[in-house]
Amino acid sequence: MDIKFNEKEKQFHLFNSKISYVIGICLDGEIGQLYFGKRINENQVVLDYQSAGLRPLCCNVKEEENYTKELALLEYPAFGNGDFRDPAYEILQANGSRVTNLIFSGYRIYDSKETIPGLPATYTNTDDEAKTLEIICRDEVAGIEATLYYTIWRDYPVVCRHTRIKNIGVEEFKIEKALSCNLDIPDINYELMHFEGAWGRERTPITRDVSHGIASVESMRGHSSANYNPFVIMKRKNTDEFKGEAMGFSLVYSGNFTVMTQADTFGKLRFNMGINPKWFSWPLAPQECFDTPEVIITYTQDGLNDLSQNLHKLMNNNLVRSCYKNKPRPILLNNWEATEMDFTEEKILKIAKKGKEAGVELFVLDDGWFGARNDDHAGLGDWVVNTDKLPEGITGLSKKINDMGLKFGLWIEPEMTNEDSDMYRAHPDWVLAAPNRKRTLGRHQMVLDYSKPEVVDNLYDQLYKVISTASIDYIKWDMNRSITECFSQNHDAKEQGTIYHKYILGVYSLYERLKAAFPNILFESCASGGARFDAGMLYYAPQAWTSDDTDGYERVKIQYGTSFGYPIASMGSHVSASPNLQTGRSMKIKDRANIAYFGTFGYELDLNEISEEDFAEVKEQIKFMKENRELFQYGTIYRLQSPFEHNIASWMVVSEDKKKAILTTYKKENVPNMGIEKVKLAGLNPDYQYTINSKAQMYGDYLMEAGISMSEKNKFWFESDGDHSSRIYVLEA
Numbered sequence: 129m130d131i132k133f134n135e136k137e138k139q140f141h142l143f144n145s146k147i148s149y150v151i152g153i154c155l156d157g158e159i160g161q162l163y164f165g166k167r168i169n170e171n172q173v174v175l176d177y178q179s180a181g182l183r184p185l186c187c188n189v190k191e192e193e194n195y196t197k198e199l200a201l202l203e204y205p206a207f208g209n210g211d212f213r214d215p216a217y218e219i220l221q222a223n224g225s226r227v228t229n230l231i232f233s234g235y236r237i238y239d240s241k242e243t244i245p246g247l248p249a250t251y252t253n254t255d256d257e258a259k260t261l262e263i264i265c266r267d268e269v270a271g272i273e274a275t276l277y278y279t280i281w282r283d284y285p286v287v288c289r290h291t292r293i294k295n296i297g298v299e300e301f302k303i304e305k306a307l308s309c310n311l312d313i314p315d316i317n318y319e320l321m322h323f324e325g326a327w328g329r330e331r332t333p334i335t336r337d338v339s340h341g342i343a344s345v346e347s348m349r350g351h352s353s354a355n356y357n358p359f360v361i362m363k364r365k366n367t368d369e370f371k372g373e374a375m376g377f378s379l380v381y382s383g384n385f386t387v388m389t390q391a392d393t394f395g396k397l398r399f400n401m402g403i404n405p406k407w408f409s410w411p412l413a414p415q416e417c418f419d420t421p422e423v424i425i426t427y428t429q430d431g432l433n434d435l436s437q438n439l440h441k442l443m444n445n446n447l448v449r450s451c452y453k454n455k456p457r458p459i460l461l462n463n464w465e466a467t468e469m470d471f472t473e474e475k476i477l478k479i480a481k482k483g484k485e486a487g488v489e490l491f492v493l494d495d496g497w498f499g500a501r502n503d504d505h506a507g508l509g510d511w512v513v514n515t516d517k518l519p520e521g522i523t524g525l526s527k528k529i530n531d532m533g534l535k536f537g538l539w540i541e542p543e544m545t546n547e548d549s550d551m552y553r554a555h556p557d558w559v560l561a562a563p564n565r566k567r568t569l570g571r572h573q574m575v576l577d578y579s580k581p582e583v584v585d586n587l588y589d590q591l592y593k594v595i596s597t598a599s600i601d602y603i604k605w606d607m608n609r610s611i612t613e614c615f616s617q618n619h620d621a622k623e624q625g626t627i628y629h630k631y632i633l634g635v636y637s638l639y640e641r642l643k644a645a646f647p648n649i650l651f652e653s654c655a656s657g658g659a660r661f662d663a664g665m666l667y668y669a670p671q672a673w674t675s676d677d678t679d680g681y682e683r684v685k686i687q688y689g690t691s692f693g694y695p696i697a698s699m700g701s702h703v704s705a706s707p708n709l710q711t712g713r714s715m716k717i718k719d720r721a722n723i724a725y726f727g728t729f730g731y732e733l734d735l736n737e738i739s740e741e742d743f744a745e746v747k748e749q750i751k752f753m754k755e756n757r758e759l760f761q762y763g764t765i766y767r768l769q770s771p772f773e774h775n776i777a778s779w780m781v782v783s784e785d786k787k788k789a790i791l792t793t794y795k796k797e798n799v800p801n802m803g804i805e806k807v808k809l810a811g812l813n814p815d816y817q818y819t820i821n822s823k824a825q826m827y828g829d830y831l832m833e834a835g836i837s838m839s840e841k842n843k844f845w846f847e848s849d850g851d852h853s854s855r856i857y858v859l860e861a
């Protein structure tokens with residue numbers, strides 16, 4: 129890994145053993161994109177990137193050379209100089225002009241990388257893991273300095289980018305758009321893969337052709353959302369899980385975002401990503417700086433599994449910050465689906481006790497323990513224990529749970545308040561609400577104005593009191609509605625365009641303070657399930673509740689889709705009651721667990737209410753998970769057959785030394801008298817002989833080339849299984 133600057137040709141080459149990213153200085157001094165892809169020789173000068181020659185109707189910034197931006201590939205394009213595509217930034221100056229032009233003025237290369245003030249970002253553990261290039265550009269007329277940051281990683285085919293904008297003039301200006309990255313690509317033969325959904329069906333992979341016009345996904349909900357995700361893939365049409373070219377882009381941010389591809393009529397493709405510029409407007413006074421969030425960009429020629437695996441490694445090693453980083457996650461039991469808010473201490477202790485008997489390690493008390501919270505109309509904002517339900521408070525309950533030999537975890541939703549709460553009665557101006565307008569409620573609650581430091585301080589003080597006076601090992605931080613009427617009361621008119629972003633900065637700052645005060649707590653983020661599952665959140669909370677939908681089959685799809693961009697250890701996955709609360713579907717406890725193993729694993733039901741046989745099975749499941757959780761959570765995942773395309777879905781995890789692997793298959797419909805159907809495995813050592821479920825032996829090459837038969841009865845399965853049935857195969861070399 130290194131970064132070289134060719135002074136004569138004015139070209140920067142960032143490279144490691146797998147990729148090269150080449151940047152140049154264009155004829156007019158703007159920063160150009162020269163090459164991004166598989167590693168090329170670092171001494172190669174990229175020559176053919178600036179198309180000169182007179183072209184009718186094109187406007188030339190350098191007339192003598194007929195140099196037009198319309199044909200250039202640019203790194204951080206501006207508005208107003210003849211590049212008629214969407215710019216990466218827009219700045220409204222005091223005189224009303226939006227025309228800008230950032231010209232190269234210097235650079236810096238150094239080991240490691242810097243943090244981004246107030247924002248989550250990847251980090252190095254040792255300085256030699258990465259190298260950073262800063263390219264400094266200036267627009268002297270508008271008084272803008274932009275620093276483009278590029279970090280190349282030693283161990284991953286990844287470049288991370290973000291941009292800092294500084295006002296170096298004498299007048300305030302307004303940033304109306306400041307994206308994290310722009311990548312101009314020299315051809316349009318790509319597909320955009322994004323992950324869409326809604327509550328209960330998050331992150332379904334969708335593939336769209338992008339060869340004409342604009343394709344875009346975004347969030348304007350104030351959080352990254354269940355609807356679209358700030359992780360996308362650009363892939364070639366023939367790229368599949370095992371071969372072909374693809375680039376992944378993951379925005380390290382949890383608020384409103386935009387992703388756009390724009391194919392132009394010269395056969396080039398513009399890709400950009402960052403904070404959504406809609407209703408964003410950031411006044412920047414002289415000498416002030418604004419930092420965009422970071423985007424992680426990865427490249428592969430070896431298909432989507434390789435792309436995901438590289439991202440997972442980077443996130444596990446260089447994004448997650450927690451004492452649970454790369455450590456097995458505790459098997460938990462959460463009371464939500466068992467009791468909702470209707471519980472007493474006695475009921476909770478009974479549920480926890482049964483959990484302990486089964487072998488769980490952590491009991492989590494969900495919503496309903498505080499204020500007047502008996503249903504979802506009241507209590508949010510009042511983080512004081514409800515002693516009618518818990519007479520000895522969280523202090524007493526956590527001690528009793530600890531005495532059983534369990535860790536104790538607690539649910540909070542600190543970004544919200546109800547009208548029926550002491551907090552709202554005392555501070556009606558602490559909620560986001562537009563003047564003289566009705567507030568739009570979501571789950572009967574309002575969003576607190578986290579752009580105000582006094583709101584964040586209040587929440588910190590309240591939560592500090594609860595956490596510091598009890599024995600708490602885990603926090604589930606929930607967030608159950610999107611932002612509407614995004615207006616900060618008592619703020620200047622000109623500040624209103626900053627609120628969405630300041631809101632999320634406020635959320636990050638509270639996380640930061642709580643993490644600093646309680647470094648041993650495991651945080652799990654949640655937003656009505658998976659409505660804020662993004663790389664930004666993983667920096668604070670190493671795991672996220674993947675979805676409120678705990679139905680086994682729905683989870684196959686949701687976890688499969690989520691795995692494209694996020695590590696297995698980040699996916700909260702629990703076994704819940706049957707029939708399932710969300711879908712009404714009945715499934716065997718074995719099939720529910722076979723999917724939940726591929727995640728943090730836990731239970732979300734009252735184990736006192738299941739049959740003795742099922743309880744005996746739960747004990748076995750927990751034992752099995754304890755024996756294998758490092759492999760489940762940190763093994764290399766291979767998606768084999770998609771539930772969106774096959775009746776039998778399948779994936780597997782493989783240990784680093786390839787001596788152990790676990791495969792799961794999930795059959796949606798049981799087809800009688802089925803023909804030959806095989807699932808081909810991946811990632812094994814072809815020369816190892818694997819024992820499968822302690823029953824039969826097969827060589828790695830055979831398993832990968834010929835596959836395992838899925839027929840009703842095979843060497844390892846003698847019972848006939850019905851619809852929605854799954855199998856687990858443990859392979860040991």
Ligand code: DGJ
Pocket residue numbers: 464494495539606608654655656657673675676
């Ligand atoms: C939504 C979460 O996703 C659920 O798991 C649960 O915590 C409820 N909120 C509690 O209100």
